[in-house]
Structure formats: C-alpha cells, structure tokens
C-alpha cells in the first residue's frame with residue numbers, strides 16, 4: 251500500500267490519523283477536506299509536503315472524489331458532521347454529509363477497486379444503563395439515539411451493503427469517545443479546559459453522571475492502521491481502551507490541572523435524548539491484529555490540558571461563537 255486518501259483529515263480524528271501515517275508508516279497521504287467550521291489546514295501544520303497532499307473539496311462532489319480515489323490504494327473515511335448537539339439543531343446537514351457523502355465515496359471505491367475503511371462510532375449502538383458491567387460488542391444491535399448517530403448507523407449499513415452486493419474490499423471500525431490535541435472546542439473536554447483558561451467553571455449537562463469510554467486519538471489512529479493492514483475484509487471492529495469515566499470525573503481531572511476543587515462545576519440543562527452510558531469490548535481487534543492502546547488516561551489528560559494551554563492561537567478563534575450558541579440554548 252503506497253497511497254492513502256484520508257477524508258476529513260483536517261479535523262480532529264482525521265488529523266491524528268494523518269500524523270500517525272506520516273510518522274509511523276511509509277505511505278503517501280492525500281487529505282480531502284471541505285474545511286467546514288470543524289476543519290483547518292493549520293491543524294496539519296509541520297508535516298512534510300513531500301508526504302502530504304492537501305485538497306480542499308467536498309466528499310459529496312463525485313468529480314473530485316473520483317479523481318482522488320482513482321489514484322489511491324486505500325481510503326480512510328473520517329469526514330463527517332460529528333457533533334451531537336449540532337445534529338439536534340440542523341439534522342439535514344448530517345444526512346447530507348454523513349449518508350450521501352459516504353455513498354459517493356463507496357461508489358468511487360467500487361469503480362476503482364480501492365480498499366475502503368469506514369471510521370464510525372460506538373454511538374450507533376445506543377446507550378447502556380449506568381448500573382452493571384454490560385459493554386457493546388460487534389454483535390450488539392444498532393439502536394442510535396440522535397440524528398448524528400442515526401446517520402453514522404446509516405453509513406455503516408451502506409458500507410455493509412457495498413461489501414455484500416458489490417464485493418467491495420471494506421472494513422468498519424466503531425470507536426469510543428476520543429480525546430487529545432486538535433479537538434474542536436465545541437466538544438466536552440476541550441470546552442471545559444478552555445472554559446477554565448477563561449476562568450469559567452466546567453458546565454455539566456444534567457446530573458453530570460453520564461459515562462463515556464475514553465481513548466486517546468493517537469491510540470484510535472494506531473488501531474485504524476492495524477485494521478487496514480491486518481483486519482479481515484468485510485469485518486467490523488470495535489476500538490476502545492476500557493476508559494470508562496463519568497463526565498463529573500473527567501471535569502475533576504481537568505479541574506485538578508488548574509489547582510481547583512473537583513466540585514467546582516456548574517450543572518446546566520440536559521441534552522435532549524442524552525445517551526446515559528457507553529462502554530465497549532475491544533477484544534476482537536486486540537485478538538485479531540495484536541493492537542493495544544498505549545496511552546494512560548491520567549497522563550493523556552494531563553498532556554491534553556497542557557496542549558490547549560500551549561496552543562491558544564489554534565482554538566481561540568472558535569471559542570466565543572461556540573459559547574454564544576451554547577449559552578443561548580441553556581448549555
């Protein structure tokens with residue numbers, strides 16, 4: 251494999267994957283990204299031009315997608331509308347990008363016989379009760395809650411249909427919540443870190459006891475590459491690091507980095523339809539590819555807080571607008 255096309259490579263997960271590919275593999279990377287509010291070339295700064303081609307364009311544009319897929323050995327598809335809260339405000343844009351966009355890519359991969367890997371989310375499975383040890387597996391039925399997760403579920407189904415009906419060489423991964431550098435300030439962890447930089451208390455939805463299963467974005471990236479290299483065609487793999495924590499506990503870790511009490515939080519309105527708990531079992535990818543996460547959660551969070559403190563120029567332009575929208579809605 252020599253040439254990899256990464257869609258959405260100027261966003262959070264995509265840019266962490268691009269960095270992994272450049273630093274840890276010999277492949278040449280082309281990024282196709284529409285540079286929406288969530289993507290920017292500055293996120294890929296410092297990477298060598300000899301290994302990285304950047305193309306601004308939309309995954310729903312079949313002409314540009316065809317041109318790039320024609321010369322790619324593999325496509326890693328990360329481009330998406332990715333934020334649950336936005337999907338409650340404007341669901342149709344999620345259907346357009348996440349469903350139609352994935353369809354356009356699948357058609358191009360069918361035409362040019364390219365290997366396709368779909369980056370998806372554990373949210374397609376719905377949520378779990380707070381009580382108990384249950385965790386999602388590859389066999390868990392789909393039960394998405396939000397417009398965002400419903401469009402990701404739809405795009406997973408499209409990939410499986412192209413595998414079965416057209417023999418597409420494709421794999422899917424459903425990953426748990428990512429944290430790390432270059433995540434947009436609309437998301438939970440960057441929002442609270444940057445709030446604290448501004449002297450504002452972390453804002454917890456509802457009772458703050460909702461649980462997410464956290465993984466560092468570079469561990470997600472290494473897992474994706476393990477699947478592209480060693481995964482079985484047609485298979486789905488769950489990616490996670492057994493990192494369950496409540497939102498209140500995460501806020502406490504961030505507050506500690508600022509020398510503040512773990513109870514120094516503000517409870518705000520709850521997200522409509524808010525999923526209670528996510529947890530997933532990553533046994534399959536570990537057994538089949540030998541992949542394992544490497545980042546310790548406490549160290550990864552410390553490093554992430556420091557990254558946002560050191561990189562204010564990267565996140566500051568988006569902060570005021572994001573907070574204005576949240577505050578207008580009671581968040």
Ligand code: NAD
Nearest residue numbers: 258260261262263284285286288289308309329330332428
């Ligand atoms: P993000 O919003 O940070 O990045 C999305 C990127 O896609 C941006 O660069 C944006 O410009 C680009 N994009 C959006 N619409 C596009 C279009 N029509 N054409 C081309 N590019 C377009 O999102 P993220 O958190 O990096 O998520 C990326 C993928 O990873 C998504 O598919 C998401 O479902 C999946 N995922 C994310 C997480 C997480 O915790 N962030 C966890 C599991 C899976």
Ligand code: TDX
Nearest residue numbers: 332333334371373427436437438441453454455460497
């Ligand atoms: O200010 C906040 N306060 C708060 O309590 C925000 C922004 C969020 N929350 C809560 C909601 C969730 O329980 O924090 C948790 C995490 O919220 P998000 O960062 O919005 O992530 P989530 O909705 O869990 O979805 C994320 O993980 C799965 C990504 O955004 C998705 O793209 C991915 O598929």
